[in-house]
Amino acid sequence: MENNIRKKDIAIVGISGKYPKSDNINEFWKHLMNGEELVHFYSDDELRAAGVTEKELANPDLIKAQASLEDPNSFDYSFFGYTRQEAMSMDPQVRMMHELVWLGLEDAGYNPKTYKDKIGLYLSASDNMNWRAYTMITNNDNVNSFYLNQISNKNFISTLISYNMNLRGPSYYVDTACSSSLVGIHQACRSLLMRECSIAIAGGVRVYSKVYKGHQYQEGMTNSKDGHCKAFDEDSSGIVSGEGAGVAVLKRLEDAIADKDQIYAVIRASVVNNDGNRKVGYTAPSISGQYECIKQAQQIADATPESITYIEAHGTGTKLGDPIEVEALNKSFEYNTNHHCALGSVKTNIGHLDSAAGITGFLKTTLALKNKMLPPSLHFKNPNPEINFKSGPFKVQTELSAWTSKDNQPLRAGVSSFGIGGNNAHVILQEAPLKEEIAENNSYKLLRFSAQSVGALNAYQERLTSFLEENEKDNFQDMAYTLQVGRNQFKYNRFLVSNSRENAIETLKDPLSKSVYSGKLSQKRKIVFMCTGSGAQYLNMGKNLYEKEPYFKELIDKGFSIIKTLTGVDVTKVLYGENAGAEKNTDINKNEFTQPIVFVFEYALAKLMMRWGITPDKLIGHSTGEYVAACLSEVFSFETGVKLVAKRALLMNKTPGGSMLSVSLSEEKIKTYLNDQVSLAVVNSPESCVLSGTDSAIEALIEILETEEILCSKLRISLGGHSFLMDSVLEEFRQELEKVEFSAPKIPFVSNLTGQLINSEEAVSTQYWVDHLRHTVRFSDGLATLLKDSDSIFIEVGPGNTLTTLFQQQKHDETSNNTAINLVRHPKQEINDQEHLCQKLGELWMNGIDINWETYYGEQKPYRVSMPGYVFNKTKLPVKVNPFAFLNFSGSEEGAIAAPLTTEDYDDSEAFQEDLEDNAVSFVNYVPPSNETEEKLVEMWKSFFSKDEIGVLHDFFALGGNSLKGVTMLKLIQKRFDIEIKIKDFYQKSTIKELAAEIDMGLKLVTLQEESTYKSVMTI
Structure with missing residues (x-):
């Protein structure tokens, strides 16, 4: 198939929707393929319950059908940071689009919270004067009146969602009547092509807030006489109303391909125009207007009429509209009777969705292209005799069929949507280009x-x-x-x-x-890299990483190449060679190999982590591991570090033989075992140290310790590091160090010698690194220094879990939230x-x-694919309301005006409600109120935020408050305590504890002023 990719093409990378009997877009597609009508025909009992009188029910022109959503009243308000009171006042259409925009972005594989570029939003919603009246007439003291005007008004739908999700591209409310949401697609495409944003989201919604009572059929008007929309059929009589919503997420095609996005289909062109006055009346359609719109779209798409094999029509099933639409199509397709083009209308399935009509036909066609299947258009038996089918290529699609291409050309379709007032929109879609399959x-x-x-x-x-x-x-x-x-x-x-x-x-x-x-x-933590020293190494450590991670292998190979140049030995074979797994192979434990291998391995692992965005705030190393820490901190280069550690290892081999012994004693208790033949080499933890000494002295000490039943273990090291046994090579090592060009550390790291953060003078000092070879490693002190920061994660970037174990042996404060993780498995x-x-x-x-x-x-970057979206909390909120019931227009006995908005009327009976109190992400420990003022504020905040557990340390804004909510809360506080608090003070002291102290101080000042006034009066 030829892809014919152009720079002006737009990719559809994500979709979402909610329709009658369809909780998501995939369920909707299944209904379409099955040829199902999703219109609900109401029983008389259902209409009686809605307030329809017996007289009205007896009227033969009362049509009892509507394509209704099953649960339009569910909204996960806490997910989006709204209070229950705000959600109850929010236009149900605005509520629904919050969720669908989020799900659309998820379907595209993008997270609005982390996406760095601009996202534009172009939404439409249907008339909601009924809801506006309801929210204005009813009483909701918990929502600021200025804010209430916005959340209850469909005109703010796009900007409310853009604010909520931090979408920083253009944000439009689009209203061109029935064509609104397809015009929104057009506007979104234009913004992408003008580079106003990198992702654009377009969609539309219609949710009725009026209680459904049927519709009256009237000859010559647009409403269907039988509750069915029979587009193009001789028995057609108009539309049936419906509810639903849909969203499409768009990107420039070239970007989508480069970013390996999933692509449902491609928008080749979109055009919008107006009929002008070339028609019989303002609300009537126009052949000329529609023809010009469709023809221009074909020209912009570089698409001949013969290349288009499906049209998703506006298809309202009206006597006037259908013949005009098909005639405009015939003209656009040059009255070509040799070509075949299928014709359909989704309105036959779900009725007319007003502002959501265009997006619904668009999504149907998008899914048809993706699945290469054409769903049936319903209720077509015999053509409307007023429609000129004979002079054009069109045939109504009456059954589910495979959609196949001719001559290896891509499948193409046109989507039309026409609005009252003459705003026409037409979009040319093409199947997605072939993607390169990854095995x-x-x-x-x-x-x-x-x-x-x-x-x-x-x-x-x-x-x-x-x-x-x-x-x-x-x-x-x-x-x-x-x-x-x-x-x-x-x-x-x-x-x-x-x-x-x-x-x-x-x-x-x-x-x-x-x-x-x-x-x-956990809240975002500081990162500490712990670099392991010699002794933790083992054969084939990290071999799977070496084979699977190219960057890790690259650094390992680079380091091992330097070692080979210095020693003539290929240490790759020592670690990963054919004999690396043999039990007899002990080369890995030879000091001249151990130290440089461990250095290179840990440096490569740490740099791999940093490449993946896991960057240390601080570092600590254990003996040789401090060289890794210093190198990561750029005290010296990687090449210098490899050479330095390799030379250090060779020099240590020249020292007199010795041994090292791990002993389970504190530094204080182990001092009694030290002498001129035994040195304190390492303090690992409060109850663990390492001794170095001559072989004979260490063997003698082992016998003593075993007699005293003190745990000890000889290390697999044939020298006495960090002791007097190193004295003979210190001068030669100094000479090696003097060749090094040191730099001040860029990442703080802990000194083994002091147990404190190293300063620049120490880090660049030759003497420091000489002393480091000779003197005690105070690793325990170093960890204690780092543990003063109680919220860090310690990552062991070395083989096994040696340092993670030492971390666990440290004394931790009860309030500490520190934790440790080792990246490489233990050899066992x-x-x-x-x-x-x-x-x-x-x-x-x-x-x-x-x-x-x-x-x-x-x-080897994978593709983004469609995955299940977030499962929202099904919280019930009001949708169907009658604010004017007290006027009793219908003569029914519906009672008085709608009651004030309260939480009692709408019980949360769905799943997850038991977890609602956990929905606000707050990392503050719960602290109960300690005085009357704090108790009153806690109760007020619980009611305001609809949360069960709020303590005095919780912050108003962290719980979901904003400036407008702050104004509302401040008024409630001033009313409750009869005290004036400035808005500036409220913003600066936004925890209950701070606010309570401010209120108590204010009340005390008021009391003192009153007493002072009383005394003055008494004196007079």
């Missing part, structure tokens, strides 16, 4: 997902499991990648590591699986290196560490 591999992938509540997290796991079971054709790595880059992180997190779709399904379905990890999100762990690392990346993610997944995949 599936068996590498391990991290599947992660997140939610604002435990219930939503569990529900998403079920949905993800079903999706994996149903989608065998999608690349598993693409799925993992999409979840990594295209989803926001919330309070509750879960992940698993798997190398196949089948294994992932099995793991997710096992409720007792230990391979699914769950945890709460039977797990793939890559699988282990993926697990650790998952743990880092749950600890609030951002990972750059783009660099993680490098040149």
Whole structure:
């Protein structure tokens, strides 16, 4: 198939929708393919309950049909940071579009919270005067009147959502009546081509706020006489009204291809025009206007009429509209009777959706192109005799059929939408270009997902499991990648590591699986890299990483090449060679190999982490590991570091033989065992030290310690590091160090000699590094220094878990939130290196560490694919209202005016409500109120934010407050306490504790002023 890609082409990269009997766009597509009508025909009892009188029910012209949404009243207000009171006043259409815009971006594989470029928004919504009247007449003291005017008004739909999601591109409300949402598509395309944004979202919504009571059929008007929309049929009589909403996410095609986005279809052209007065009346359609719009679109698309094989028509089923539309199409297609073009209208399935009509036909056609299937247009039996089908290529699509191309040309379609007043819109769509398929591999992938509540997290796991079971054709790595880059992180997190779709399904379905990890999100932490010293090395350490991670291998090879130049030995064979796995091979433990191998390995691993966005704020090394820390801090170059460590190792080999012994004693208690033959080499933890000495002295000491039942263990090192045994090579090492060009550290790291952060003078001093070889490594003191910062994550960038264990042996403050993670498996762990690392990346993610997944995949970047969207909390809110019931227009006994907005009237009976109090991401510990003022404020905030647990340290703005909410809350506080507080003071003292103190001080001043006035009066 020829792709014919042009710079002005636009890709459809994400979609979402909610329609009658269809909770999502995929369910809607299934209904369309099955040829289902989604119109609901109301029973008399249903209409009686809505207030329809017996007299009205007896009227034969009362048509009891509408394509209604099943749950238009559900909205996860806390997900978007609104209070319940605000959500109850918000236009139901605005509520719904919050969720659909979010889901559309998720479907495209983009996270609005982390996307760095501009996203534009072009939305339409239907008339909502009924809702506006309801919110203005009813009483809602918890919402500022100025803010109420915005959230209850459809005109603010785009800017409200742009503000909520931080979308920084153009934000338009589009209203051209029935063609609004297709005009929105046109505007979105223009903004992309003008480079006003990199992603553009267009859509439309219609949700009725009026209680449905049927519609009256009137001959010659647009409403159907039987509740069916029979486009193009001789028995057609007009439209039936419907509810629904849809969203499309767009990008420039060239960008979408470069970014490996999923592409549903391509927009080749979009055109909007107006009929002018070339018609019988303002509301009538025009052949000329429609023809000019369609023809111009074909010209801009470089699409001959013969290349277009489907038209999604405006297709209202009216006696006047259908014949005019087909005649305009015939003219646009040059009355070519040799060509065949299918014709359909989604209004036959769901009726007319007004502002959402254009986007609905657009989405139907988009999915038809993606699936290469043409769904049937319903209720067509015999053509309307007024329609000139004989003079053109059009035939109504009456059955589901495969959509095939001719002569290897791409499939193309046209979508029309025409608005009352003459605004016409036409879009030319083309099937997506072929993408380069990436072969599936068996590498391990991290599947992660997140939610604002435990219930939503569990529900998403079920949905993800079903999706994996149903989608065998999608690349598993693409799925993992999409979840990594295209989803926001919330309070509750879960992940698993798997190398196949089948294994992932099995793991997710096992409720007792230990391979699914769950945890709460920690606030963003400082990162400390811990660089392991000699002694932790083992054969084949990180071999799977060496084979799978090109950047890691590149640095390893570079370092080992330097070592080979210095020593003549290829240490790659020592670590990963044919004999590397042999038990007899002990070369890895020879000091001349151990130190440089460990240095290169840890440096490569640390740089790999930094490449993936995991950058240390501080560093600490253990003996040789401090050279890694210094090199990462750019005290010296990588090449210099390799040479220096290799030379250091060779010099140490020239020292008299010795041994090192680990002893489970504190530094204070071990001093009694020190003498001129035994030195304190390392203080590892409060209860663990390492001694160095001559072989005979160490052997004698072992006998003493065993007699005293003190745990000790001889290290696999044949020299006495950090002791008097190093004295003979210190001068020669000094000479080597004097050749080095040192620089001040760029990342703070801890000195082994002092246990404190090293200063620039020490780091660049030759004497410092000489002393480092000779004197005690005070690693325990160094960790204690770093642990003073109570919210850090310590990452061991070396083999095994030696330093992670020492971290755990430290004394930790009870309030500390520090944790440690080792990136490389212990030699006794039977797990793939890559699988282990993926697990650790998952743990880092749950600890609030951002990972750059783009660099993680490098040149092997996967595609974004459609994955299940967020499972929103189904909270019930008012939708169908009658603010004018007291006027009793219909003569029915409906009662008085609608009651004030209250929480009692709408019970949250759906899933997840038990987790609602967890929905606000707050990292503040709960502290209860300690006085009456604090108690009153806590109760006020609980009611205002609809949350059960609020303490005195919670911040008004962190809980979801903003400037307008602040004004409302301030008025409530002033009314409750009868005291004036300036708005500036409220913003600066926004926790309950601070605010209560301000109120108490103000009340005290008022009392003193009153007493002073009283005394003055008494004196007079």
